Amino acid sequence: MCGIVGYIGHREAWPVITKGLHRLEYRGYDSAGIALLNGDLKTYKKAGKVSDLEDFALNLDKSGTIGMGHTRWATHGEPCDRNSHPHPSGNGKLSIIHNGIIENYAVLKEALQAKGHTFISDTDTEVLVHLIEEIQERDQLELAEAVRVALTKVIGAYAIVVMSKEEPEQLVAARKGSPMVIGVGEGEYFIASDASPIVEYTKNVIYLKDNQIATLRTDNLVVRSIDNIIQTPSVQELSLKLEMLEKGGFDHFMLKEIYEQARSIKDCMRGRIYPGEGKVQLGGIKDYTEKLKNAERIVIVACGTSWHAGLVGEYLIEEYARIPVEVEYASEFRYRNPIISEKDIVIAISQSGETADTMAAIELAKERGATIFGICNVVGSSIPRITHAGVYTHAGPEIGVASTKAFTAQVTVLTLIALYVAQQKGTINQAQMVSMLTELDEIPTLVEKCLAQDAFVKEIAQKLKDSSNCLFLGRGSGFPVALEGALKLKEISYIHAEGYPAAEMKHGPIALIDEDMPVIFIATKNSSYEKVISNIQEVKARKGKVIAIVTEGDKEVKKMADYVIEIPDTNEAYLPLLATIPLQFLSYHIAVLRGCNVDQPRNLAKSVTVE
Numbered sequence: 001m002c003g004i005v006g007y008i009g010h011r012e013a014w015p016v017i018t019k020g021l022h023r024l025e026y027r028g029y030d031s032a033g034i035a036l037l038n039g040d041l042k043t044y045k046k047a048g049k050v051s052d053l054e055d056f057a058l059n060l061d062k063s064g065t066i067g068m069g070h071t072r073w074a075t076h077g078e079p080c081d082r083n084s085h086p087h088p089s090g091n092g093k094l095s096i097i098h099n100g101i102i103e104n105y106a107v108l109k110e111a112l113q114a115k116g117h118t119f120i121s122d123t124d125t126e127v128l129v130h131l132i133e134e135i136q137e138r139d140q141l142e143l144a145e146a147v148r149v150a151l152t153k154v155i156g157a158y159a160i161v162v163m164s165k166e167e168p169e170q171l172v173a174a175r176k177g178s179p180m181v182i183g184v185g186e187g188e189y190f191i192a193s194d195a196s197p198i199v200e201y202t203k204n205v206i207y208l209k210d211n212q213i214a215t216l217r218t219d220n221l222v223v224r225s226i227d228n229i230i231q232t233p234s235v236q237e238l239s240l241k242l243e244m245l246e247k248g249g250f251d252h253f254m255l256k257e258i259y260e261q262a263r264s265i266k267d268c269m270r271g272r273i274y275p276g277e278g279k280v281q282l283g284g285i286k287d288y289t290e291k292l293k294n295a296e297r298i299v300i301v302a303c304g305t306s307w308h309a310g311l312v313g314e315y316l317i318e319e320y321a322r323i324p325v326e327v328e329y330a331s332e333f334r335y336r337n338p339i340i341s342e343k344d345i346v347i348a349i350s351q352s353g354e355t356a357d358t359m360a361a362i363e364l365a366k367e368r369g370a371t372i373f374g375i376c377n378v379v380g381s382s383i384p385r386i387t388h389a390g391v392y393t394h395a396g397p398e399i400g401v402a403s404t405k406a407f408t409a410q411v412t413v414l415t416l417i418a419l420y421v422a423q424q425k426g427t428i429n430q431a432q433m434v435s436m437l438t439e440l441d442e443i444p445t446l447v448e449k450c451l452a453q454d455a456f457v458k459e460i461a462q463k464l465k466d467s468s469n470c471l472f473l474g475r476g477s478g479f480p481v482a483l484e485g486a487l488k489l490k491e492i493s494y495i496h497a498e499g500y501p502a503a504e505m506k507h508g509p510i511a512l513i514d515e516d517m518p519v520i521f522i523a524t525k526n527s528s529y530e531k532v533i534s535n536i537q538e539v540k541a542r543k544g545k546v547i548a549i550v551t552e553g554d555k556e557v558k559k560m561a562d563y564v565i566e567i568p569d570t571n572e573a574y575l576p577l578l579a580t581i582p583l584q585f586l587s588y589h590i591a592v593l594r595g596c597n598v599d600q601p602r603n604l605a606k607s608v609t610v611e
Helices: 013-026 050-056 106-112 124-139 143-151 253-259 261-269 288-291 304-321 356-367 382-386 404-423 430-441 443-451 453-465 478-493 502-506 529-541 555-561 571-594
Strands: 005-007 030-038 040-047 064-072 094-102 154-162 168-174 181-184 191-194 203-209 212-219 219-224 235-239 297-302 325-329 342-352 371-376 388-394 467-472 494-503 517-520 544-551 565-567
Touching: 005 013, 005 168, 005 212, 013 050, 013 181, 030 050, 030 094, 030 106, 064 094, 064 168, 064 304, 064 544, 094 124, 094 181, 094 555, 106 124, 106 304, 106 388, 124 143, 124 154, 124 356, 124 404, 143 219, 143 565, 154 181, 168 191, 168 288, 168 325, 212 430, 219 288, 261 382, 261 404, 261 443, 288 342, 288 371, 288 404, 297 356, 304 404, 304 565, 342 356, 342 404, 356 382, 356 467, 356 544, 371 382, 371 404, 371 494, 388 404, 388 529, 404 571, 430 443, 443 565, 443 571, 453 565, 453 571, 467 478, 467 502, 467 529, 467 555, 478 494, 478 502, 478 571, 494 502, 502 529, 517 529, 517 571, 529 544, 544 571, 555 571, 565 571
Parallel strands: 297 325, 297 342, 342 371, 371 388, 467 494, 467 517, 517 544, 544 565
Antiparallel strands: 005 064, 005 191, 030 040, 030 064, 094 154, 154 168, 168 212, 181 191, 181 203, 203 235, 212 219
């Protein structure tokens, strides 16, 4: 959740860290803080955004070439100055920043209080720095060893950076269950929660693995395991480009990312489909083709928007590959006693590749012998490393907290998997495959047509911006689109919204419908078209306000709906890739009109790396 930046080298640390924190602010923006070492240990922290911290420290001494910073998403303790990171040790010699949750902090805290430690914050993080202090002073250890020993006492997830004014030439970093990347420069090192703060300075990075501890000096990097075994880190080259992290003239990252979908879907398919040959190639899972063909069941685990993508995948895989599919919330799956065997394929979907619940679900399924595939966007993230195989979405960085291009990229990959398995099993003949892939190849062009509806959707948003509630309805693969549309509206405009299968409206939600209730229908011409028309008539009979996503040229729905948004005609399988876009625009424009912070909606963070 939180964002971490660290620097040691020849540059002034403050500008490097503040710029990095701005890039990571999508991970948390309750408070921010920076600690610097320059003879003494100086700490500046403030509730609010990184800009509030910069204003607070404007005329203060910010010199120093070693430092670390943090932008927080609160877990333990309310957002306020004293709960902001970095946290000092009791003796004032150490400082720590932390992303994650120390699950046994209460037990540790009680033991430390019994030894005379006093705490000034409500956070679990402060307990950890006191534990390091206690171990260091008791056993007379150097900082790196004290950190290692302390982490053997900890239960939970963490990415931490620690520094000491008595060992001022180093930073100590460690991770377990929360991401951490180290940038390797010339006589300098960078630490961050992801690569976005690093790419400006170096392309060479090390993705720290679970239970690894790194000691960084300007001329040296040593990585050890928590068992004190020296590790040989692998240096990788970043493909990330700096311009990907900028708004590029758009008012918000979310709007930029909506507009990037024609490209991101195309990039997702690049080198994977051959329409003329009627062939799909997925190199990341080809070694498990036989396993896929013979799977008795596919279980998809995901959270939030990725779960909605999984629901689309369920329709596609069952329709074309004829394999039973179950879609599970990872957060529920991990706490049940699910029936999983070695004949099952588990597909884990996560934009960040670091979602805590999804990672725990993967580990559970692996223990029971299942083959695990990952669908992720972030190269080098944890999920691709712990799964057997997988497919990257290649959507590029997604900075806006509300997911847009990541969703359509995930749906694209699931579409490719469905067609790949169908091709291998022979559940689609060659002529059908050529036709399906030819139409799929045209989707980026059709997405461009959907993007051209922006201004028109904004006009509709003007009419809906003062609504208190909203209902989204769809059938078939239009149902997950309705769920996703409702989630987007909730996330960024704070309007209560619900997505339902259209046929379920009569089983409860119809009681809510009156002249003040906008109802958004996914009403494209597909196998459920006539049924959806009946549902629209039921809403109109109760004076509901109907906004319909329809196939271009539709006249029947137009007679009934208050507002109609047209999307191009395409194969029913590809409906979610097009119908989602006007709903993204709708939520975006409503949020802007309501004065909401679109890219950083309240209480949300981009990567959910804690429970």
